[in-house]
Amino acid sequence: MIISARGLRKDFTVSRKVGRFRRERHVVSAVDGVDLTVERGELLGYIGPNGAGKSTTLKMLTGVLTPSAGEVTVCGLEPVAKRTTLARRIGVVFGQRSQLWWDLPLEDSFALLRHIYRVPEADHAARLKQCSDLLGLDEFRRTPVRQLSLGQRMRGELTAALLHGPEVLFLDEPTIGLDVLSKQAVRSFLGEVDRRGDTTVVLTTHDLADIEKLCRRLVVIDHGRVVHDGTLDELHARYRSRRTIVADLDSPWPEGLTLPGAVVTAVEADARRITLALDGMTAGEVVAALAQAVSLRDLSVQEPNIEDVVAKLYRDES
Amino acid sequence: MAELLDTARVYGRVLRAQVRSQWQYRTSMLLEILGSTVVNGLDIATVFVLFSVTGVLGGFTGTEVLLMTALSAVSFTWGDLVAGSADKLREYVRSGLFDSLLLRPLSALLQLAVITFALRRIGRAVQGLVLYIVALCVADIPWTVERALFAVIVPISGAVFFSSLFVAGATVAFWWIESGELANAFTYGGRDFTSYPSTMYGGWFRDLFTLGLGFGFVAYFPSLVLLGKPDPLGLPTAVAWGSPLVSIIAACLATVVWRFGVRHYRSTGS
Numbered sequence: 399m400i401i402s403a404r405g406l407r408k409d410f411t412v413s414r415k416v417g418r419f420r421r422e423r424h425v426v427s428a429v430d431g432v433d434l435t436v437e438r439g440e441l442l443g444y445i446g447p448n449g450a451g452k453s454t455t456l457k458m459l460t461g462v463l464t465p466s467a468g469e470v471t472v473c474g475l476e477p478v479a480k481r482t483t484l485a486r487r488i489g490v491v492f493g494q495r496s497q498l499w500w501d502l503p504l505e506d507s508f509a510l511l512r513h514i515y516r517v518p519e520a521d522h523a524a525r526l527k528q529c530s531d532l533l534g535l536d537e538f539r540r541t542p543v544r545q546l547s548l549g550q551r552m553r554g555e556l557t558a559a560l561l562h563g564p565e566v567l568f569l570d571e572p573t574i575g576l577d578v579l580s581k582q583a584v585r586s587f588l589g590e591v592d593r594r595g596d597t598t599v600v601l602t603t604h605d606l607a608d609i610e611k612l613c614r615r616l617v618v619i620d621h622g623r624v625v626h627d628g629t630l631d632e633l634h635a636r637y638r639s640r641r642t643i644v645a646d647l648d649s650p651w652p653e654g655l656t657l658p659g660a661v662v663t664a665v666e667a668d669a670r671r672i673t674l675a676l677d678g679m680t681a682g683e684v685v686a687a688l689a690q691a692v693s694l695r696d697l698s699v700q701e702p703n704i705e706d707v708v709a710k711l712y713r714d715e716s
Numbered sequence: 717m718a719e720l721l722d723t724a725r726v727y728g729r730v731l732r733a734q735v736r737s738q739w740q741y742r743t744s745m746l747l748e749i750l751g752s753t754v755v756n757g758l759d760i761a762t763v764f765v766l767f768s769v770t771g772v773l774g775g776f777t778g779t780e781v782l783l784m785t786a787l788s789a790v791s792f793t794w795g796d797l798v799a800g801s802a803d804k805l806r807e808y809v810r811s812g813l814f815d816s817l818l819l820r821p822l823s824a825l826l827q828l829a830v831i832t833f834a835l836r837r838i839g840r841a842v843q844g845l846v847l848y849i850v851a852l853c854v855a856d857i858p859w860t861v862e863r864a865l866f867a868v869i870v871p872i873s874g875a876v877f878f879s880s881l882f883v884a885g886a887t888v889a890f891w892w893i894e895s896g897e898l899a900n901a902f903t904y905g906g907r908d909f910t911s912y913p914s915t916m917y918g919g920w921f922r923d924l925f926t927l928g929l930g931f932g933f934v935a936y937f938p939s940l941v942l943l944g945k946p947d948p949l950g951l952p953t954a955v956a957w958g959s960p961l962v963s964i965i966a967a968c969l970a971t972v973v974w975r976f977g978v979r980h981y982r983s984t985g986s
Contacts, residue, residue, distance in 0.1 A: 454983075457815070457983050460819060461819075462818045462981070462983055463981065463982075463983055464979045464980075464981075478979070481818065482821045482822065482823070485819060485820055485821035490819045492815060492816075492819075495816045496816065497820075499733055499737060501737035502733060502736060502737055506736075510733055513726050514726055514821065515821060516726075542740075
């Protein structure tokens, strides 16, 4: 167990102006009793709507914020008390907070980080080469960071976070604002890090493709509390999201016709296009029954959409 | 010891990187150095003009007061060079950039000092040092080995005192972002206070600043030690010799305040 949090809470005092001089102070819990256990080598997706407490949790796990209550250890260390020791053993990419030297060439940042983290030269060179090959850093390693595109900078940040060989990698929205190609580069890189299995990854994201491609385990947080902890499939099962069949027909769908094991959820285009949600039968059985009942022109089977599930989840909880 | 040297080397590298970054904007920086040197030079000229007119200030002769002014200047400018940018902490706290300091395996305070290091302050610091050397030469000092040693230690201790003040003042930003002017009242106010003999001031104000807040131990008491004069206000000479201890206390207090502040960091934004 590399990360453990029990009853983790963070309260902020917010003061609001009431009238001209009076201020009203009240306490808001950004994180409100989170229990979380992460095993070595896991890749965990930590998701939730804006303001749910994702970043605040990450900041408590990395020793940036002091928890208001609860117990937390990362790599067996208490983050705030052992901040500098822990810093050598974790890597962090916070999308909005650069670890790089803005006015210097990218490779200067890497060289500085080698000294800051006291990484032996050979280890540093090997890791840098690995990242460089996977992320294609060579074309812009001599460019000052301020002139890099967001996608290039993010590749630099990822490298910077991994050069000291961290046991845990924390990523706060690493794909936010990136173009499609950069997103894919970051995603496949993280997939590679995950496959090697020696780095535990905790990832917050709003990007559902990140979740589908990367996260075997999902922890969903809302209003500072964990509302789901499990696999993506379990999330689908829990919210009864189903596969659907969309069929184009030669003749209009006969009104009132029902098929066993499927529910008609939409009839469109002069009743020549229908959508069926699978309900207890396989797609094959439903398609066979459908082909007998009507004349089919075209057909597609669609996987449940995580976007819908998450939207549903967020709506439910708020 | 080797460990300590290694750590110092790491900060040295980060500092050099910072200077290299600033060198990218060298024209603007050189102009700033020039500007602040000129402005500061005018400040010093004011002191000379003042002495040429009055002759005696608060019971001290021109060269004696010059020693106090110079000691205050060297202390302040070197403290300013080391920690004067600490007030940048406000921006780091407001933008949440302070996070990135906490994520590295280094002291957040030293990192802040190093990454906000402003090369342009060097002009003033050199000026302060030159003024101090001149003041030591022209003042009527009964030199002994102890006094010579004291003359070397005292500007360092004064710089530590002002650095502590800068840090403690900046730390307020953890609770209250708009804290800049309050801190300036003590840092810049302190510099002005220490530039003249404490005997010039009166009543509770003098006692509060000279003894209560320790400003007397930056320039006034050390100058008396160097000049071999008893304190007209009655502080025993032995205590005046202990001026550097006051800076150590100030540094400890500033560190405590800083640590406490970091625990209250709220890390705004996502």
